[in-house]
Amino acid sequence: MFKRPIRKSAKRDVIRPGHRFEGEVRDLNSDGQAVVAHPDGRVFFVPGAWRGEKGLFEVTQLKGRMGFARLVSLTEESPRRRSPPCPHNGFATDNCGGCPWMFMEYAEQLRSKELQLQKMLQALNPELTPGTIWASPEEFAYRNRAQLKTDGRRLGYVASNSREIAEISDCLVLNTKNQQTLKDLKARLPNPEWKPSRAKHWSTLDLDDDIIAADVTANQRRPFRQGNSAQNQRMRDWLASKVADLETPASVVELFAGSGNFTDILVASGCKNICAVDSFRPAIERLQSRSLPGVTGLCSDLGRPGSAADLETALSAATLLLLDPPREGLKNIDDYLKLAPRLQTIIYISCDLATLARDLNVAIKHRFQLREVQPLDLFPQTPHIEALTVLTR
Numbered sequence: 001m002f003k004r005p006i007r008k009s010a011k012r013d014v015i016r017p018g019h020r021f022e023g024e025v026r027d028l029n030s031d032g033q034a035v036v037a038h039p040d041g042r043v044f045f046v047p048g049a050w051r052g053e054k055g056l057f058e059v060t061q062l063k064g065r066m067g068f069a070r071l072v073s074l075t076e077e078s079p080r081r082r083s084p085p086c087p088h089n090g091f092a093t094d095n096c097g098g099c100p101w102m103f104m105e106y107a108e109q110l111r112s113k114e115l116q117l118q119k120m121l122q123a124l125n126p127e128l129t130p131g132t133i134w135a136s137p138e139e140f141a142y143r144n145r146a147q148l149k150t151d152g153r154r155l156g157y158v159a160s161n162s163r164e165i166a167e168i169s170d171c172l173v174l175n176t177k178n179q180q181t182l183k184d185l186k187a188r189l190p191n192p193e194w195k196p197s198r199a200k201h202w203s204t205l206d207l208d209d210d211i212i213a214a215d216v217t218a219n220q221r222r223p224f225r226q227g228n229s230a231q232n233q234r235m236r237d238w239l240a241s242k243v244a245d246l247e248t249p250a251s252v253v254e255l256f257a258g259s260g261n262f263t264d265i266l267v268a269s270g271c272k273n274i275c276a277v278d279s280f281r282p283a284i285e286r287l288q289s290r291s292l293p294g295v296t297g298l299c300s301d302l303g304r305p306g307s308a309a310d311l312e313t314a315l316s317a318a319t320l321l322l323l324d325p326p327r328e329g330l331k332n333i334d335d336y337l338k339l340a341p342r343l344q345t346i347i348y349i350s351c352d353l354a355t356l357a358r359d360l361n362v363a364i365k366h367r368f369q370l371r372e373v374q375p376l377d378l379f380p381q382t383p384h385i386e387a388l389t390v391l392t393r
């Protein structure tokens with residue numbers, strides 16, 4: 001008699017938020033979150049877990065073949081895990097999201113940053129060994145600036161797991177002056193002047209160790225400043241040593257110059273004809289007010305299509321290109337390099353490895369070689385990596 005074959009169910013279990021599974025952390029992604037594979041092959045990103053750790057995870061959000069999960073419990077934990085010294089730290093919706101790596105020892109955070117950089121270099125230039133990362137002299141109390149959020153009743157940072165304000169009473173990564181300013185600002189709550197407009201979720205308060213609480217005005221953006229003064233000095237010293245290595249004094253185009261943090265190093269190192277560009281007018285005005293010899297400050301949006309052509313004269317004379325972009329990098333770097341035939345050296349200071357790799361690939365197509373990569377830790381307790389690179393033709 002004919003028997004119908006038993007049909008195997010082709011359908012996999014449907015995974016929904018709330019579904020729990022056991023897994024192991026294989027790696028960390030570029031945002032510093034654990035990468036955990038579900039037994040069905042789907043990949044989940046998990047904050048607060050580390051390479052090699054095993055545990056129980058719960059799905060919180062799905063996005064195609066990927067998703068997000070939270071750590072429920074650990075069955076194997078890293079020997080480098082520690083109890084975060086800040087009471088606001090954690091991964092619940094009301095915890096502060098400012099220091100997502102605080103649960104790991106500082107030496108392990110540094111090791112992980114080096115690994116991320118090595119991975120990026122594998123594709124670009126496998127023969128080049130990056131320098132050992134320069135640790136921050138202070139693991140805590142290093143931040144010379146920060147941005148607080150307030151709704152006029154509460155004051156804090158953006159929460160770990162939501163777009164809410166996580167209220168804080170103290171912040172261990174702020175330097176002593178800013179910790180005092182934070183206390184003084186908290187004493188001004190409730191404050192109707194800080195209430196956000198209807199379109200906004202919160203108002204911002206920019207802390208800076210150049211100012212006191214009385215000088216802080218809601219929603220007043222301050223010109224960019226590197227957030228860790230000791231490490232900024234290290235970057236400036238590094239830049240001076242690289243410029244000293246150049247054979248002749250350079251004609252320079254400096255992109256993303258801010259208010260001239262690196263421009264004065266170029267001047268002191270003997271560079272001539274420095275064209276320094278930034279899109280933030282108050283920063284360029286501050287740079288111009290310093291009257292640095294040989295420096296022309298220009299305000300321009302460097303990401304705008306066609307923006308390279310505005311700098312044609314400066315680019316055609318430049319022998320050195322210095323750039324220090326925000327995380328987006330310079331996606332139209334090709335336009336700039338095409339207009340700079342005399343360029344011998346590029347010094348690219350980056351805060352984002354993915355856009356750095358993208359932009360360096362373009363430079364390599366323009367016959368530049370990557371000669372040096374020096375990582376530096378500007379922001380302990382976070383996955384942020386600063387990379388100082390030199391390319392020559």
Ligand SMILES: C[S@@+](CC[C@H](N)C(=O)[O-])C[C@H]1O[C@@H](n2cnc3c(N)ncnc32)[C@H](O)[C@@H]1O
Pocket residue numbers: 224225226256257258259260261262277278279280283300301302303304324325326
């Ligand atoms: C990482 S900061 C570097 C600033 C400066 N090199 C320093 O060390 O203080 C990046 C700078 O890029 C500027 N910026 C951001 N987007 C820009 C754009 N599209 N065009 C030009 N400048 C931009 C910001 O105003 C900021 O000053």
